[in-house]
Amino acid sequence: LVETLKHPLKLVRLVADSAAFQGWKTVDAGPVDSLYQASLKTKTGTVLDFGEHMTGYVTFTMKALRGTPDAPVRVKFTFGEVPAELATPFDPYTGDLSRAWLQDEVVTLTELPATLTIPRRLSFRYVKVDLLGASAFFDLHLTDISCRATTSVRTIPQPLAATTPPMLAKIDQIGLTTLKECMQTVYEDGPKRDRRLWIGDLYLESLANAVSYKNHDLTKRCLYLLAGLTGDDGYLNSNVFETPEPHPQRGAPFLFEYSLLYNVALKEYLVASGDRETALALWPLAKKQMENPVKRLLPNGLFDNVAKDKPYWWLFVDWKPELDRQASMQGIIIFSMQQTYDLAKLLGKENEVAQLPGLIKTMTDAARKQLLNPQTSLFMSGPSHQISYASQAWMVLSGVATRAEGQRALKAVASTKDAVRPGAPYLYHYYIEALLYCGLQQEAKEALTTYWSGMIAKGADTFWEVYDPTNDRLSPYKFFPVNSYCHAWSCTPVYFIRKYPDVFQR
Numbered sequence: 001l002v003e004t005l006k007h008p009l010k011l012v013r014l015v016a017d018s019a020a021f022q023g024w025k026t027v028d029a030g031p032v033d034s035l036y037q038a039s040l041k042t043k044t045g046t047v048l049d050f051g052e053h054m055t056g057y058v059t060f061t062m063k064a065l066r067g068t069p070d071a072p073v074r075v076k077f078t079f080g081e082v083p084a085e086l087a088t089p090f091d092p093y094t095g096d097l098s099r100a101w102l103q104d105e106v107v108t109l110t111e112l113p114a115t116l117t118i119p120r121r122l123s124f125r126y127v128k129v130d131l132l133g134a135s136a137f138f139d140l141h142l143t144d145i146s147c148r149a150t151t152s153v154r155t156i157p158q159p160l161a162a163t164t165p166p167m168l169a170k171i172d173q174i175g176l177t178t179l180k181e182c183m184q185t186v187y188e189d190g191p192k193r194d195r196r197l198w199i200g201d202l203y204l205e206s207l208a209n210a211v212s213y214k215n216h217d218l219t220k221r222c223l224y225l226l227a228g229l230t231g232d233d234g235y236l237n238s239n240v241f242e243t244p245e246p247h248p249q250r251g252a253p254f255l256f257e258y259s260l261l262y263n264v265a266l267k268e269y270l271v272a273s274g275d276r277e278t279a280l281a282l283w284p285l286a287k288k289q290m291e292n293p294v295k296r297l298l299p300n301g302l303f304d305n306v307a308k309d310k311p312y313w314w315l316f317v318d319w320k321p322e323l324d325r326q327a328s329m330q331g332i333i334i335f336s337m338q339q340t341y342d343l344a345k346l347l348g349k350e351n352e353v354a355q356l357p358g359l360i361k362t363m364t365d366a367a368r369k370q371l372l373n374p375q376t377s378l379f380m381s382g383p384s385h386q387i388s389y390a391s392q393a394w395m396v397l398s399g400v401a402t403r404a405e406g407q408r409a410l411k412a413v414a415s416t417k418d419a420v421r422p423g424a425p426y427l428y429h430y431y432i433e434a435l436l437y438c439g440l441q442q443e444a445k446e447a448l449t450t451y452w453s454g455m456i457a458k459g460a461d462t463f464w465e466v467y468d469p470t471n472d473r474l475s476p477y478k479f480f481p482v483n484s485y486c487h488a489w490s491c492t493p494v495y496f497i498r499k500y501p502d503v504f505q506r
C-alpha cells in the first residue's frame with residue numbers, strides 16, 4: 001500500500017438545510033488552528049474537514065492547557081463520509097447491519113500529553129470531536145490530528161481528451177477517487193463498509209481499473225483469493241475476507257449470479273493483461289461454475305428463479321425488493337455463458353464447454369418466445385409480467401434482443417410509467433452498458449451524465465452505494481448513515497468514459 005499523511009484543511013459547521021443532501025450541509029467555520037489553540041471544553045462538537053475522502057489510520061495529540069491533569073479525559077470522534085453522518089443520531093439504532101459499522105470511536109486518555117492512533121481503519125472526509133468527560137481542575141486542547149491514508153494505486157491515469165465535456169471530466173475524476181479509495185489490498189466494495197472482496201464489485205472495479213490505473217496485479221490477486229477459498233462443492237463464495245487469514249463468509253447464501261460473473265471478470269482480466277498463465281490456471285474453476293445454470297432450467301427453457309424445492313440461492317440483480325428477477329437472471333446466465341465461451345476460445349478450451357452454445361440457444365429462444373411482448377416491444381418478467389429497467393438491460397446485454405429490438409425496449413421502458421427503476425448504481429452500470437450495446441450512444445451519454453452528476457450536485461466527492469434521485473435517505477439496511485458513500489460499483493463512469501472516448505470524450 002502507498003501511504004500519504006493528510007491533515008485537516010479547515011473547520012466546518014453542520015447546517016440543517018432541506019435543500020442539501022439528506023438535509024445537511026457544511027459551511028466554513030474557521031482555520032484548524034482556532035481549534036488547536038482553544039480549550040476543548042469550549043469547542044466540543046467541532047467538525048474538521050480534511051477536504052477529500054480518505055481511507056486510513058487517524059492519529060491525534062491531546063495536551064493540557066492549564067492546570068494539572070488529575071483525571072482521565074474521554075473524547076468521542078465521529079467520522080463521516082457525508083455531512084449527515086455527523087448530524088444524524090446513531091441511537092436508537094434501527095439498521096439491520098451491525099451498529100459497529102458506524103464510525104464513532106470513544107477514547108479514554110488516562111494521562112496527558114497523549115498521542116494515540118485509533119486502531120480501526122477509518123473512511124471519511126469529516127470528523128467531529130466531542131468531549132465526553134473532563135475534570136474541572138484542568139483544561140486541555142487537541143493539538144494535532146492527521147490521517148495516514150492508504151491505497152494500492154501507484155499510477156496516474158492518462159488525461160482525457162481536451163474535448164471532454166467538463167461535467168464528464170468531473171464525473172471521471174470523482175469516479176477515479178472512488179476507485180482509488182476502494183483499491184486497498186483487495187478491491188473492497190466500500191472502505192467504510194463492508195471492506196471486503198465481493199465478486200460483483202471486483203468485476204466492475206477491474207473493468208474501470210483496466211482503462212485507468214492498470215493495476216492488473218491487484219485483479220490477479222483477487223481472482224486467486226476467491227479461487228483459493230472456493231467451497232468443497234467447487235462453487236465460488238460471493239465474498240471473502242483477507243484477515244486474520246483468508247476466509248469466506250461461511251454460511252452466507254450462495255449468490256448465484258456473482259459466481260457466474262467471476263468468469264466474465266476472468267475473461268476481461270485476460271484480455272486486459274494478456275496473462276494466459278493465470279487464465280489457464282483458473283479455467284477449471286470457471287468451467288465448474290457453468291454446471292449450475294442447468295440445475296434450475298425449466299423444461300420451457302426459462303431459469304427457475306423461484307425454485308421452491310431447491311436450496312436457497314440469492315439472486316441479487318439490484319437493491320430493489322419489488323424487482324422480479326426472472327428476466328434479469330435469464331439474461332445474466334446467457335451473458336455469462338457467452339463470455340465463458342469466449343474465454344474458452346481464447347484459451348483453446350471450447351471442447352470442454354461444448355454444451356454452452358446449445359444452452360445459449362435454448363435459453364435465448366425461450367426468452368424471446370415467453371418474455372418479449374411484441375405489442376409493446378418490452379420484455380416482461382414473472383407472473384405479473386413486470387416491466388423493469390433490469391429486465392430490458394439484461395435482455396439486451398445477453399443478445400436475446402436484436403439491436404433494433406433492444407433500442408425499442410430501452411426507449412419504451414423510459415416512457416413506461418410504472419417501470420421498476422434501478423435502485424443502485426450497480427444496475428445503472430448495466431443499463432448504460434445496454435444502451436451502448438444496442439447503439440443508443442447519445443442516450444447512454446445523457447443517462448450517465450444525468451445520474452452521476454446528480455450525486456455531484458448533492459455534494460459527492462466519491463460516488464455512493466445507493467442513489468435514488470428522488471429519495472436521499474434510501475437505504476437497503478433500514479438506516480441511511482450505514483450506507484457506503486464511497487462504493488466500488490459506483491466508479492464505473494471511469495470505465496465508460498475511457499473505454500468509449502468517441503461517445504464520452506467529445
Ligand code: RAM
Pocket residue numbers: 189190194198200201316465489
Ligand atoms: C452489499 C455490498 C456489496 C454488494 C453486495 C451484494 O453488501 O454493497 O457491494 O456486492 O451487497
